[in-house]
Amino acid sequence: MIGPSQAYSPNLLDGERMRQDFEALARFGATPDGGVSRPTFSDAHLAARKWFLARAEAGGLATHVDTAGNHSAVLRARHSSDARVLLLGSHLDSVPGGGRYDGALGVVAALHVLLACKGAGADLPFTLEAIDFTDEEGTLVGLLGSKALAGTLTPEFLQSPRGGRQALVAGLERAGLREERLFDARRDPGLLAGYLELHIEQGPRLEREAVQIGVVTAIVGSRSFRIVLRGVRGHAGTTPMDARHDAAVAAAKVILGVREIIVRDFPSCVATVGDVRVEPGAFNVVPGVARVALEFRSQDEGELDAIESEVLARIRALAEADGIGVEISPVAHWQPTGLDPMIWGAIERAAADLGLTTKRLPSGAGHDAQALAAVTPSGLIFVPSIGGVSHDPGESTAWGDAVNGANVARR
Ligand SMILES: [Zn+2]
Structure with a gap:
């Protein structure tokens, strides 16, 4: 996924270390039934984001928080003159009483792609950025951070947000963010190389058909x-x-x-x-x-x-x-959002290289990728959800499947 595959060492990322980080993250907002509750800007959510930055720094990565509160770990291209950024990410917020995998898997996987590239001393053609977008689930607004970054967030949209105006004002205050500066998080699309997200399917189709990797063609x-x-x-x-x-x-x-x-x-x-x-x-x-x-x-x-x-x-x-x-x-x-067919192909080739089975399918749920698709070539990789369960504490994905998805993203 990050350029001509022969330019990179074929080593896979560290699935066991990734699992430890995934489990460390799942402690923030952990509920007794095995899920997590991390609504946007709750104490648990803010603590999870802090952990993410600290983990990135411990791994030798640069970090960055923008004016929309998006948290990033960055691995710069050392030799390439191309200053564009390939974003990899998802979100650390959850629905109240949600599961551990929704969003968090994509953020941890993105972090481990960067760590693996750094560890391998990969000569990257782009800067890689692992990003945790603000308020994907819509406790306050929905796709708040990804829309701000894409430049599609408008002041009018913030006047009657789905969580209510008062909750938005109070939440921004808690997080130390200023409403009028959310829009400054916009990135020049010319500086973006693309966006790739790993996410659990949240439905039963991959599991039913015993397919390992879902190649998402569109978001409904x-x-x-x-x-x-x-x-x-x-x-x-x-x-x-x-x-x-x-x-x-x-x-x-x-x-x-x-x-x-x-x-x-x-x-x-x-x-x-x-x-x-x-x-x-x-x-x-x-x-x-x-x-x-x-x-x-x-x-x-x-x-x-x-x-x-x-x-x-x-x-x-x-x-x-x-x-x-x-x-x-x-x-x-x-509106439905089509994802980039070139990226479908790249995901399929990466999966084939790893000996994994794939299936093309649309996503029935919304994701940050739909905001990014408006400004940069965007792709979404699904891994199977056990029983199709999601937005529930019982949400789960076999760890081998989760690591497969991360390895596809890594390529
Ligand atoms: Zn999600």
């Missing part, structure tokens, strides 16, 4: 909508079944209708109703209002358009048939 886009269904509230004892306009029943039909459309017409996509609240919410009242949170994802923008029109038309038709009013408002719209 998503759209989300708030749907309010308005029926008629009634006495649960005296309103006959055939005289009801029950908002909860309408919500149930919406859930099943959405599922049917996706399974039948868009088999490569996913849709989720992740929240339903009915009002007033009592045993003895026929619900008058149901509020439904709908989200769907695809790697193709045209397909997102098609799902949107088909699903929303179905919801309107179902509501009308039951005499229920419906209001639909869009919440978020993320």
